[in-house]
Amino acid sequence: MRKQPVGIFDSGVGGLTVFKEIRKSFPYEDIVYFGDTARVPYGPKSSNTVIEYSIQNARFLLQCGAKIIVIACNTSSAIALETLKKTLPVPVIGVIEPGAISASQSTKNGRIGVIGTDGTIRSRAYHEAISKINNNIEIFSKACPLFVSIVEEGWENHSVAKIIIEEYLSSLLKKNIDTLVLGCTHYPILKQAIKEVIGSHIALIDSAEAVTNELRKILPQPEASIEGSDKFYVSDNEDKFRQIASRILGKDTESLVKVKLGESWYIT
Numbered sequence: 001m002r003k004q005p006v007g008i009f010d011s012g013v014g015g016l017t018v019f020k021e022i023r024k025s026f027p028y029e030d031i032v033y034f035g036d037t038a039r040v041p042y043g044p045k046s047s048n049t050v051i052e053y054s055i056q057n058a059r060f061l062l063q064c065g066a067k068i069i070v071i072a073c074n075t076s077s078a079i080a081l082e083t084l085k086k087t088l089p090v091p092v093i094g095v096i097e098p099g100a101i102s103a104s105q106s107t108k109n110g111r112i113g114v115i116g117t118d119g120t121i122r123s124r125a126y127h128e129a130i131s132k133i134n135n136n137i138e139i140f141s142k143a144c145p146l147f148v149s150i151v152e153e154g155w156e157n158h159s160v161a162k163i164i165i166e167e168y169l170s171s172l173l174k175k176n177i178d179t180l181v182l183g184c185t186h187y188p189i190l191k192q193a194i195k196e197v198i199g200s201h202i203a204l205i206d207s208a209e210a211v212t213n214e215l216r217k218i219l220p221q222p223e224a225s226i227e228g229s230d231k232f233y234v235s236d237n238e239d240k241f242r243q244i245a246s247r248i249l250g251k252d253t254e255s256l257v258k259v260k261l262g263e264s265w266y267i268t
Helices: 016-025 047-063 074-087 096-106 118-123 125-133 146-152 159-173 187-198 207-216 238-249
Strands: 006-010 031-035 068-071 111-116 138-143 179-183 203-205 230-234 256-260
Touching: 006 016, 006 047, 016 031, 016 207, 016 238, 031 047, 047 068, 047 074, 047 118, 068 074, 068 207, 074 096, 074 118, 074 125, 096 111, 096 125, 096 179, 096 203, 096 207, 111 118, 111 125, 111 159, 118 125, 118 138, 125 138, 138 159, 146 159, 146 187, 146 238, 159 187, 179 187, 187 203, 230 238, 238 256
Parallel strands: 006 031, 006 068, 031 230, 111 138, 111 179, 179 203, 230 256
Antiparallel strands: none
């Protein structure tokens, strides 16, 4: 089992924030990452489409030999997680439940904000997950679809990012929240800009760290002599992915390969 990789998929580059945390916590594991860059973003798409794409992505990772699949996409986690759990022969972990647990443990005043794509917010997945943990917590949600575009364009340090962040988050800040869930794996790339808008008194919850805690329950203990390998696949825009990935990971994605979309995935 140790020789089989951990599979991670996302709608694009945002899931690399999850990859980075998993790589740091499990240096001995082989990891295969797939970014569906041809079909990003998933947020505005219908539930049926998100489920269809998620199944295709997971099947590709299974073809790569994945022993466990991490859905590093909040929209897919919100909409397709249960379907994948029922249909796949390997364990499947999403990012929403771990993030909900972290947020519930973080809040002091019982008022949590959640930001994400249209699909994630529309699904109310975080609302339901947090309420199951503590139904006394008040949850305030806001869809921030342009955040994905900002990250994909590499504008996280551009002045336009702060303007859009202020516009999106102004209504949440009026709710006296003390915890804000970054309900999209693209959003941690904007973490510094978001902190500058909301201040240090509001805790930011990034699901990546919580996901690693779930993985520790499944994966075997490390062997000091083993060093894991990385493989990256995308469905389009290899150059753009490589450029953004280098900023997120601080290194080049040398093993990046493009795959063709279709009933049978194949490497080009």
